[in-house]
Amino acid sequence: MLANPKTLSFRLNHTVSLEALTERIVLTGFKLEVVSSSTERREFYDTFEWQAFGKRLVIVKKQKTLFLIDLNTGQQITSVPFSNNSASFFFDALPRSAVREKLSTCSNIRAFSRLCTLDTISCFYRILDDNRKTIATLTSESLCLSEKKSQGAFLHLFALSPLRGYEEETALITEALSTLDEVATVLDFRAQFLLIMRKAEHRVQGYSAKIMLTLNPDAPIHESARQLLQFTCSVMQLNEGGIKKDIDSEFLHDYRVAIRRTRSVMKQLKGVFDSSETTCFLNFFSELGKRTNELRDQDVYLLRKESYFNYLPPFLQPSLNPFFRNIEASRKPLHKQFCHYLSSNNYQSSLKEWEVFIKQEALPEVEQAPNASRSTKEVAVESIKKSWKKVILHGRQISKATTDEELHALRIDCKKLRYLLEFFSSIFPSETITLVIQQLKELQDNLGDFVDFAVQLRFLHEQLATMAEEKLLAASMGGLMTTLFQKQEAARLKFHKTFSSFDHEETSQLFHDLLTDTQT
Amino acid sequence: MKTIALYSIKGGVGKTAAAVNLSYLSSLLSPPALICDLDPQGASSYYFRITASKKFNSDKFLKGNKKIYRNIKATDYPNLDMLPSDFSYRNLDIELAEEKKPQKKLKKNLEELSDDYRFIFLDCPPNLTLLSESVFAASDLILVPLIPTTLSMRTFTQLKEFFESNKLDSSKIRPFFSMVEKQKKLHRDILEEFSNTPGFLSQTIPYNSEVEKMGIYRSPLNAVLPNSPASKAYRSLWDEVKAQLELPGENHAG
Ligand SMILES: Nc1ncnc2c1ncn2[C@@H]1O[C@H](COP(=O)(O)OP(=O)(O)OP(=O)(O)O)[C@@H](O)[C@H]1O
Ligand SMILES: [Mg+2]
Numbered sequence: 123m124l125a126n127p128k129t130l131s132f133r134l135n136h137t138v139s140l141e142a143l144t145e146r147i148v149l150t151g152f153k154l155e156v157v158s159s160s161t162e163r164r165e166f167y168d169t170f171e172w173q174a175f176g177k178r179l180v181i182v183k184k185q186k187t188l189f190l191i192d193l194n195t196g197q198q199i200t201s202v203p204f205s206n207n208s209a210s211f212f213f214d215a216l217p218r219s220a221v222r223e224k225l226s227t228c229s230n231i232r233a234f235s236r237l238c239t240l241d242t243i244s245c246f247y248r249i250l251d252d253n254r255k256t257i258a259t260l261t262s263e264s265l266c267l268s269e270k271k272s273q274g275a276f277l278h279l280f281a282l283s284p285l286r287g288y289e290e291e292t293a294l295i296t297e298a299l300s301t302l303d304e305v306a307t308v309l310d311f312r313a314q315f316l317l318i319m320r321k322a323e324h325r326v327q328g329y330s331a332k333i334m335l336t337l338n339p340d341a342p343i344h345e346s347a348r349q350l351l352q353f354t355c356s357v358m359q360l361n362e363g364g365i366k367k368d369i370d371s372e373f374l375h376d377y378r379v380a381i382r383r384t385r386s387v388m389k390q391l392k393g394v395f396d397s398s399e400t401t402c403f404l405n406f407f408s409e410l411g412k413r414t415n416e417l418r419d420q421d422v423y424l425l426r427k428e429s430y431f432n433y434l435p436p437f438l439q440p441s442l443n444p445f446f447r448n449i450e451a452s453r454k455p456l457h458k459q460f461c462h463y464l465s466s467n468n469y470q471s472s473l474k475e476w477e478v479f480i481k482q483e484a485l486p487e488v489e490q491a492p493n494a495s496r497s498t499k500e501v502a503v504e505s506i507k508k509s510w511k512k513v514i515l516h517g518r519q520i521s522k523a524t525t526d527e528e529l530h531a532l533r534i535d536c537k538k539l540r541y542l543l544e545f546f547s548s549i550f551p552s553e554t555i556t557l558v559i560q561q562l563k564e565l566q567d568n569l570g571d572f573v574d575f576a577v578q579l580r581f582l583h584e585q586l587a588t589m590a591e592e593k594l595l596a597a598s599m600g601g602l603m604t605t606l607f608q609k610q611e612a613a614r615l616k617f618h619k620t621f622s623s624f625d626h627e628e629t630s631q632l633f634h635d636l637l638t639d640t641q642t
Numbered sequence: 643m644k645t646i647a648l649y650s651i652k653g654g655v656g657k658t659a660a661a662v663n664l665s666y667l668s669s670l671l672s673p674p675a676l677i678c679d680l681d682p683q684g685a686s687s688y689y690f691r692i693t694a695s696k697k698f699n700s701d702k703f704l705k706g707n708k709k710i711y712r713n714i715k716a717t718d719y720p721n722l723d724m725l726p727s728d729f730s731y732r733n734l735d736i737e738l739a740e741e742k743k744p745q746k747k748l749k750k751n752l753e754e755l756s757d758d759y760r761f762i763f764l765d766c767p768p769n770l771t772l773l774s775e776s777v778f779a780a781s782d783l784i785l786v787p788l789i790p791t792t793l794s795m796r797t798f799t800q801l802k803e804f805f806e807s808n809k810l811d812s813s814k815i816r817p818f819f820s821m822v823e824k825q826k827k828l829h830r831d832i833l834e835e836f837s838n839t840p841g842f843l844s845q846t847i848p849y850n851s852e853v854e855k856m857g858i859y860r861s862p863l864n865a866v867l868p869n870s871p872a873s874k875a876y877r878s879l880w881d882e883v884k885a886q887l888e889l890p891g892e893n894h895a896g
Contacts, residue, residue: 124711124758248718253860255691256718286723287695287715 196311238322393493441594575610653768673721706751787820
């Protein structure tokens with residue numbers, strides 16, 4: 123078989139003009155002729171958590187088509203027509219297609235937001251010999267960010283392809299180009315993508331709400347706690363923008379989790395901070411949490427829309443629409459109000475003060491904060507032990523009847539324990555801590571389901587009272603409530619079984635391993 | 643892979659013009675294609691602006707395989723490659739005579755390209771030599787351009803006689819009229835006389851001064867002026883030739 127000549131791909135450092143390159147080619151005695159040029163606009167999308175990137179996918183929109191590209195190879199995987207021009211969209215805005223399938227596996231609740239818009243100018247040249255015979259083709263691609271057009275192209279990519287039988291002539295050109303210092307090797311697609319994102323001032327995978335601290339077990343707990351609080355504070359700040367733009371519900375969710383982590387750790391680590399200083403901050407966070415409760419509730423109902431419809435027989439589904447319309451309508455002013463608060467001086471200055479406070483390296487006075495200088499490891503073991511004992515103790519006290527109040531209370535105990543485990547996870551052997559968290563998560567899921575269903579039932583019941591005259595809606599709600607009640611009862615029934623597996627020798631052994639091994 | 647020779651004993655009848663345009667059309671309509679310039683004059687190489695590399699010669703051509711691979715060059719048209727001729731080709735028949743089976747040599751060398759091309763076109767020099775015999779054996783079809791004149795028809799008769807006396811397969815021969823000037827009575831009469839002769843292709847190529855300008859364009863006429871009368875005639879001729887090779891029909895383009 124005939125072999126195809128190899129294409130040479132390279133790039134020019136952005137400081138160099140295209141002319142420098144063409145000059146070199148002309149000096150070899152060959153001529154360069156422009157055949158055609160074209161421009162193309164590409165828009166890149168991903169979620170705030172870079173979930174497409176995490177699955178090695180790049181989402182690109184060109185004109186009215188959305189493409190999925192393999193991050194590693196640069197090959198197009200699949201595409202779908204998409205004419206939506208908004209800055210963000212959810213997977214279900216796409217027509218049913220392989221693209222939609224793939225995006226739903228990246229996230230079915232987070233919006234895909236436009237990261238940047240790239241304008242590319244492509245030029246196609248022929249390189250001619252004395253007979254004006256083409257010996258090679260040269261394609262150039264200049265990339266520039268459309269939002270920074272004035273800065274010009276930041277990347278020039280070239281591909282020099284010899285025609286069959288002209289490899290030797292082309293080698294003369296390659297040789298001439300290799301003497302240009304500005305010529306660098308070509309970037310693979312992934313490196314190209316990262317460069318584009320850097321130019322657009324995005325930190326790829328720069329955000330995660332998951333705790334990823336690396337604590338020093340011997341450092342004073344005061345220092346480790348500040349590390350956590352700085353992290354949760356940054357999570358709050360990073361999510362403010364998305365909350366204001368109302369991109370998706372997860373911005374507020376992550377924001378609220380950060381508040382809860384902040385409060386929970388502050389309250390569980392007694393004597394680490396000077397309480398005369400922290401009381402007002404704790405009040406601020408507690409207030410802040412309360413301000414978002416109702417908004418979050420509405421978000422959650424909207425997220426449940428599909429499952430609510432699916433709970434109902436088809437004939438009862440359409441009559442449920444007014445329920446969601448009401449929620450959307452009441453959500454709007456709540457959102458507006460909270461955004462208003464986020465922009466207020468009051469909020470901004472409180473958060474600033476907090477930032478200053480958690481940056482203070484000096485240990486507080488011993489009288490006010492006697493535990494501040496104790497080692498992280500010591501405090502971790504002690505506080506987790508205490509919190510775990512509490513869960514076991516309270517869990518065992520739960521009666522046969524398994525009342526709502528009992529389960530509510532236990533759920534809160536579990537959350538506290540979970541936050542502590544996650545906060546300190548880096549100082550424990552990762553295998554044991556992962557297992558422990560897994561065991562706890564099972565119990566939390568059960569309790570979470572239970573409480574969620576209870577809350578939903580109560581909410582629906584209240585709604586019904588205000589619009590009882592709409593018979594069909596009432597029937598739909600009735601249908602929903604029946605289902606939710608059944609689910610809640612199922613969760614209740616499951617509790618003792620789930621708890622006893624948590625309160626089991628094996629899990630206890632895990633906690634013992636966790637809390638004793640590290641003390642040595 | 644099918645091999646099509648453009649051949650005639652007589653010179654200047656339009657072999658090269660047909661080889662260049664038909665190979666171009668086949669590269670568009672049923673790619674990929676290769677055109678081999680077998681004429682030491684190198685007219686078709688000139689039309690494609692290609693010169694053989696200095697290391698290439700008739701000896702390498704006869705060796706075949708890698709030596710040929712290395713000397714195939716891309717034309718400026720995608721899916722159309724060329725094996726250019728070299729001046730040393732003037733000795734091809736002498737060198738062929740030294741081979742064990744000279745008539746089969748070309749066929750053997752071209753078969754090595756069967757995975758690479760759907761069509762190979764041979765632009766032959768005007769004579770009847772050992773190389774011609776090698777071309778006859780290697781070709782699936784032998785297209786013979788005929789200018790409708792008595793002299794031209796006489797050399798065609800010579801060709802047929804040669805095939806008969808050498809027991810060659812004359813069913814491959816497909817004459818067609820070339821450089822036809824309908825205003826000339828002689829042309830009309832000869833066309834009329836041979837209109838129903840079996841083996842003759844019905845499509846004719848008109849005399850068209852644009853064909854001569856190919857030397858200036860240095861491109862196939864069908865690539866530069868696809869709507870000139872000669873270009874249209876070449877397109878129909880290609881359709882007819884393809885049908886002769888019993889290939890499934892393809893859509894018009896180019
Ligand atoms: N249909 C045509 N109309 C007008 N001129 C033509 C036509 N076909 C060929 N010619 C011209 O006639 C001359 C000979 O044509 P061409 O080179 O194609 O013939 P050939 O058979 O290959 O010649 P040779 O035997 O020398 O290789 C060229 O100048 C060519 O431009
Ligand atoms: Mg010729």
